[in-house]
Amino acid sequence: MRLVVDLNRCQGFAQCVFLAPDVFSLHGEEALLFSPRFDETQRDRVEKAAAACPVQAILVDYSDEPTKGAEPHVG
Amino acid sequence: MSADTDVEVLRRQGRIVVVGASLAGLRAAETLREQGFTGSLTVIGDEPYEPYDRPPLSKQALLGRARPEDTALPRRRDIDAVWRLGVAAEGLDRDAKQVRLANGDTVAYDRLLITTGTRARPWIHPEEAGLDGVFVLRTRDDSARLCRKLTGGVSRVLVIGAGFTGSEVASACRELGLEVTVAERGPAPLVGALGGVVGAVADRLQRRHGVDLRCGISVTALEGDYVGRLRRAHLSDGSAIDVDVAVVSLGAVRNTEWLAGSGLAAGPRGIACDAGCRVFDVNGIVTDDIYAAGDVARSPHPLFDYQFLSLEHWGNAVEQAEIAAHNMICAGPDRRPHLWLPMFWSSQFGVNIKSVGVPPLGDQLVVAQGTLGEERFVAVYGYRGRVIAAASFDGAKWLGFYQQQIESGAPFPPEYRTVDRRTETLEPVDPAFPDPHLPTHGPTVTLTGHSPSERRIKFVPSHA
Numbered sequence A: 001m002r003l004v005v006d007l008n009r010c011q012g013f014a015q016c017v018f019l020a021p022d023v024f025s026l027h028g029e030e031a032l033l034f035s036p037r038f039d040e041t042q043r044d045r046v047e048k049a050a051a052a053c054p055v056q057a058i059l060v061d062y063s064d065e066p067t068k069g070a071e072p073h074v075g
Numbered sequence B: 001m002s003a004d005t006d007v008e009v010l011r012r013q014g015r016i017v018v019v020g021a022s023l024a025g026l027r028a029a030e031t032l033r034e035q036g037f038t039g040s041l042t043v044i045g046d047e048p049y050e051p052y053d054r055p056p057l058s059k060q061a062l063l064g065r066a067r068p069e070d071t072a073l074p075r076r077r078d079i080d081a082v083w084r085l086g087v088a089a090e091g092l093d094r095d096a097k098q099v100r101l102a103n104g105d106t107v108a109y110d111r112l113l114i115t116t117g118t119r120a121r122p123w124i125h126p127e128e129a130g131l132d133g134v135f136v137l138r139t140r141d142d143s144a145r146l147c148r149k150l151t152g153g154v155s156r157v158l159v160i161g162a163g164f165t166g167s168e169v170a171s172a173c174r175e176l177g178l179e180v181t182v183a184e185r186g187p188a189p190l191v192g193a194l195g196g197v198v199g200a201v202a203d204r205l206q207r208r209h210g211v212d213l214r215c216g217i218s219v220t221a222l223e224g225d226y227v228g229r230l231r232r233a234h235l236s237d238g239s240a241i242d243v244d245v246a247v248v249s250l251g252a253v254r255n256t257e258w259l260a261g262s263g264l265a266a267g268p269r270g271i272a273c274d275a276g277c278r279v280f281d282v283n284g285i286v287t288d289d290i291y292a293a294g295d296v297a298r299s300p301h302p303l304f305d306y307q308f309l310s311l312e313h314w315g316n317a318v319e320q321a322e323i324a325a326h327n328m329i330c331a332g333p334d335r336r337p338h339l340w341l342p343m344f345w346s347s348q349f350g351v352n353i354k355s356v357g358v359p360p361l362g363d364q365l366v367v368a369q370g371t372l373g374e375e376r377f378v379a380v381y382g383y384r385g386r387v388i389a390a391a392s393f394d395g396a397k398w399l400g401f402y403q404q405q406i407e408s409g410a411p412f413p414p415e416y417r418t419v420d421r422r423t424e425t426l427e428p429v430d431p432a433f434p435d436p437h438l439p440t441h442g443p444t445v446t447l448t449g450h451s452p453s454e455r456r457i458k459f460v461p462s463h464a
């Protein structure tokens, strides 16, 4: 599972840190660090965190459609 | 073909090609499907990876909190695209409406979106740039290589350039316990983006965290040993330092070379497009089938007197991509302009730095909340009597307010009494931006305004 936080929106309320501390953490007073990839065991917490974020800054995968199509011989 | 004239046909069975498979390209592709485009969608990218997020590459990744290969962007929905990854677009034939790929293939389009972004500006001397130990930081591969090097036992890192990326690298190095020297040509870190008053705070921050910061100095040469490993850097003050890693953080170069000869208004400053993301040709005539978005685009902004604005900001790439995608499959009257207010964040030395608006336009500055000395404040920039930008150090919650102030052209200096009574002064001072005519890797916009009602910006070439 992948996630990204729109850090322009994020105001460092730390709600997500409280709900999913393995995925989100604060660095200093208000800089948010997050793990862009998390495993299935965290899904529930991350979804709760995304729902609880007061500014709706957390985007979690809504699709796991594969990205096929790397060209093998060119670079 | 009919798809050119009939938007409904285009939406159902047109062919849309996106060149550039990163943030802007992905968000545009998703938006096209969201808005009901059911035709064929091809996304071409020269990197062999699916779209990934870059900001963590100089933050989480260097700190060891996330692997560079784990920064793939989440998907808002299925996009059912033909992905052509690991192959660059090499040319554009507008008569035949085809993109030519590096492997000789051609891909035909009814609508084309260009999101080829920028790349890191390489070290000036190609031979020195090739030394083992000299890095740039733009891609997933760059970040992975640098991470490996930094954790492999190095004695001193040299960061060349104290803009946002360079400062973030320096910050991560200190956190990893590495000795780091930062060489910056300007008078302070971040000076091009935020000015000398705020730059002085960044300066203190770096030194307090043990960075050997050298401002007003440039690196003149990098020296390797007999097997081509970086050993030493020579500085403009005549001194030299022993280093095994140099991270070149001198800004970015726009990826427009592949459009040479296409007749589009594409050059070193980016691709010129209108506020609806439609690309201009070299004669200043707007095309209706070719669009651009993200770091590679530049477009007029009414808040800045319709001068062209080019931004290298994450939020801009997302918003502009959505507007471009919407407009590509709409009839004229339904099209929307890209009127995004510039916004940016960075985190370094444990401080959350944010800005809204265009600080380099500012001719005055007040500290409206907090104090510079505490390294926790909001600085508000004025331009000829209006609020034009704000920058915060650990003061993110205030920025929404200043965003409204900028959008409504609120008077400067602010008339209200701030909540924070410790504020040392509301007396405006000169924000101390460097002379825009001097070469810098920092700002992408500089001011050439005249009257209070006019806000003009002019583009300075990145190496003047």
Ligand SMILES: Cc1cc2nc3c(=O)[nH]c(=O)nc-3n(C[C@H](O)[C@H](O)[C@H](O)COP(=O)(O)OP(=O)(O)OC[C@H]3O[C@@H](n4cnc5c(N)ncnc54)[C@H](O)[C@@H]3O)c2cc1C
Pocket: B019, B020, B021, B022, B023, B024, B025, B044, B045, B046, B047, B053, B054, B055, B056, B057, B058, B087, B088, B089, B090, B115, B116, B117, B118, B119, B137, B138, B139, B165, B255, B258, B293, B294, B295, B296, B311, B312, B313, B314, B315, B317, B343, B344, B345, B346, B347
């Ligand atoms: C280390 C780092 C840290 C950053 N931190 C922040 C931050 O804290 N805050 C912030 O707001 N912004 C930040 N940014 C900027 C942000 O990442 C960019 O604004 C954003 O990536 C722009 O997206 P884009 O899709 O327009 O361009 P890009 O991400 O540059 O993507 C362009 C893509 O097109 C590909 N391409 C180029 N030429 C061709 C071709 N001819 N054919 C096919 N493909 C091609 C490129 O390889 C690339 O994959 C950071 C950037 C970096 C590098």
Ligand code: SF4
Pocket: A005, A009, A010, A011, A012, A013, A014, A015, A016, A017, A024, A032, A052, A053, A054, A055, A056, A057, A058
């Ligand atoms: S809950 Fe939202 S606003 Fe708060 S720290 Fe997390 S992402 Fe940021």
